[in-house]
Amino acid sequence: MTPDPEPGRALRADALWADALWTDALRIAALAGADPHGCGGVWLKAGPGPVREAWLDALRAALPPGARARRMPVGIADERLLGGLDLAATLAAGRPVIQPGLMAEADRGLVVVPMAERLGAGTAARLAAALDTGAVAVAREGLAAQLPARFGLVLLDEGVDAEAAPRALTERLAFHLDLTGLGPRDLAGAPSPDAPAAAEEAAPEAGPEAVAALCGTAEALGIAAIRAPILALRVARLAARRAGREAPGEADIVEAARLVLAPRATRLPQGDAAPEADPREPRSAQEPQAPPEPQPPGEADDAQAPEADAPEGRTRDLDAIVLEAARAAIPPGLLALLAGGPLRPRIAPQAGRAGAAAASASSGRPAGSRPGDPRRGRLALVETLRAAAPWQRLRRAGEGGATPGRIRVRPDDIRIARYRQRTETTTIFAVDASGSAAHERLAEAKGAVEILLAESYVRRDRVALVAFRGPGADLVLAPTRSLVRAKRGLASLPGGGGTPLAAGLDAALALAEAVRRGGGTPVVVLLTDGRANIARSGAAGRARAGEDALAAARAFRAAGQRAILIDTAARPQDTARRLAAAMAARYLPLPYADAGMLSTAIRGAGQAA
Known part of the structure; x- marks a missing residue:
């Protein structure tokens, strides 16, 4: 083996790369801190640790005098983010007093958002609106005001590669910075980012051509x-x-x-x-x-x-x-x-369950309040006092001004809490295990289902398995969260026999209706080539079996049941396309459906259900 003529060359290249990256990071901190709102902010990909904290310290040091960096709590409520009624000041003054929210408090400064990859769509939309207008509108509880909110945004993205911060925010931020490859030892010895180079001092002015x-x-x-x-x-x-x-x-x-x-x-x-090689350059170049x-x-x-x-x-x-x-x-x-080709935009998967959002009277994520009877829900005490506070001076005057320390609350002021929670999603796999599927793509279909089963398990959703072959359909796996049971049932799934497609659709729809009655969100994933040859009566015949299958598919549409049809044939089949159209289901040919597409399709169907 020929010895390396320059020992430690790779080590020196890594050190140069780290120094260059940290120098650029400090320069970004200086520019973003000098004009937070003009730059929009920074999307920072880095895990918690000394590197991220050192960069945040440099960013805070670059802020203008008097500007502050406010850290936004995870799951912040709209009242804290936008602002609202200051209850104590309103009761003391006898008139509505506005309490600024977090965005208004960060005016001319920064809003630091931890775990940005898990930021909700509603919160992201409010932040994006403030970045565009430089103001936040407070219109609630009898208030109508517009407060200045010219802040910059720092998104701390701690997610893996498949996750990302909301695109509505990242495209509004000037700087995208990735510090995941740096360690604490790489922070020393970097030059000052504010020291102008000689080329900057002598640079000619650029006009509209810039x-x-x-x-x-x-x-x-x-x-x-x-x-x-x-x-x-x-x-x-x-x-x-x-x-x-x-x-x-x-x-x-x-x-x-x-x-x-x-x-x-x-x-x-x-x-x-694919740049052409220059014979005058060394081989490494x-x-x-x-x-x-x-x-x-x-x-x-x-x-x-x-x-x-x-x-x-x-x-x-x-x-x-x-x-x-x-x-x-x-x-x-x-x-x-x-180097492998242009990148396609990716839709980052949402963490947590993919079920439809449903209102709840007692549990879930808080979603504000509404007027109501406290005997039919939880009393929202603070919101009730906020509704009554602006009227205290008038109510005291109407009662002759007696007992000024009491708060007059009327039935119209009473508010009850609102909650919203994600329902549990049950993915029902209806698998065609007939002879045609067994001879063509049943093995590949099992592999695709196993991948989807694992992803459903990660989201803590339930899965069920219905197989149809021979005379009818069987419930191979009842709704469960056990990944081991699901894989065992799939591995023991035999192939062969006729294709009772109508029976399989009827069994999947009946199970979906049962899940829906239990308060869950069912999503049916049908794997078939669409070619039926066993009718509902059990008689053989393609014509009758096809009619029964289309009738069962129309029952899906009538019930409003969301479904995805995965064509397991070697080539896309017109029968499967017609069946998907009758079901109002999304059609995906298996040769072009990878795990990411299938997972995104199932998640989207669950959210729209």
Whole structure:
């Protein structure tokens, strides 16, 4: 074996990468802290630990004097987030007094959101509206006001790769930062992010061509959101202002492209997928799978500066400079993914159960309050006092002003608590175990069902298994959470015989109705090729069996039962398509349905049920 001519070369490359990443992270903290609302904020992928806390300390230190960073509690209520009636001040003053919410308290500062991958859609929508308008509207409990809320958002994403923060928020944040590869030892020795390089001081001013360069770079990297180049231009102007320049120069545009556009790339620029090898370069430089070594911001900007010996003394085109800088700044992990082709947008799975939301009178997640009788629900004492507080002065005057310390509560003021909870989802697998399916795809269908069974178990949902073959249908597995029992029942499922498709549909629908009567959310997953040959009466014959199957499918539609039909044939069958249309079910051919698609389809059907 030939010895490595440079021992420790990989170690030095990792150290350079860590120094460059932490330098960029500190620069992002300086820019985001200087103008939190203008930058939108930062989407930070990092687990709890010293690295994340060190970066958050740098971000807080960069905030303007008097600005605060407020941490948003997980599962925050709308009243605390938006604001409402200050009960104590209202009772003391005898008039409605507004209590600002968390977003108004963070005006000109930051809102830090932990566990952003689990943020609810409603809370994300309220945060996004405040980011767009810079204000929060308080319209509740007799109040109507608009409070300033010009804050920046820091999303602390602790999820795995399949999970992500809400896209409605991440596309509004200028910076996407991933620190998962850094350790505490990588934080020492990084240069100061505020020390301007020589190239920045001598950079010429850039006019309207800066907008074209940023938009062209975004298009070349496959960034469809128009907010990305707008945020990049804001960052370039902010960097120029901090350096004492009236307009952004070339280095500012390059830095904005590196920090804002590069992490958002969904494809490599044309011509970069398979670069041709240059015989003048060493062998290590010709390997396309090896990402370029990242450089600290100062070195990267110097590398992109106009060359003195350019042809005919002209500087390189600004569009090419910005695109090249953004291409070199794509994170190594993302670069490896883009080498395999453009990325497709993914829908992150929601944590927890996928059942439909249902109102509850006594249990579940709090969902506000409403007027009502406390004998038919839980009394919401605080909300009742809030409803009565604005009227105390009038009610005391009507009673002659006696006993000023008492609070007058009338029946119209009484509020009862509202709760909302997710119902339990039961996924019913109806599997065609007849001869045609056994000869074609029954083994592959079992494998797909096992994957779905495991995912249902992770969500703590129940699963059931109905198999139809020969003369009729059998309940192989009653609704259960036991993954072992489910796999055992699936493994012992035999194949062969006729296809009593109508009997299988009737058995699956009967079980779904029983689950629904018990307060659950049933989702039927039918695996079949759609070719029936046994009628409901047990007689053989394709014509009659097909009619009975379509009649059973129409019963699904009439009952409003959500279903997914997975075509298990080697090629998509028209019979299966017609059956899915009659059921109003989603049709998925098995050759094109992977585990992610099936899981997303089942989750979507459960939420819409």
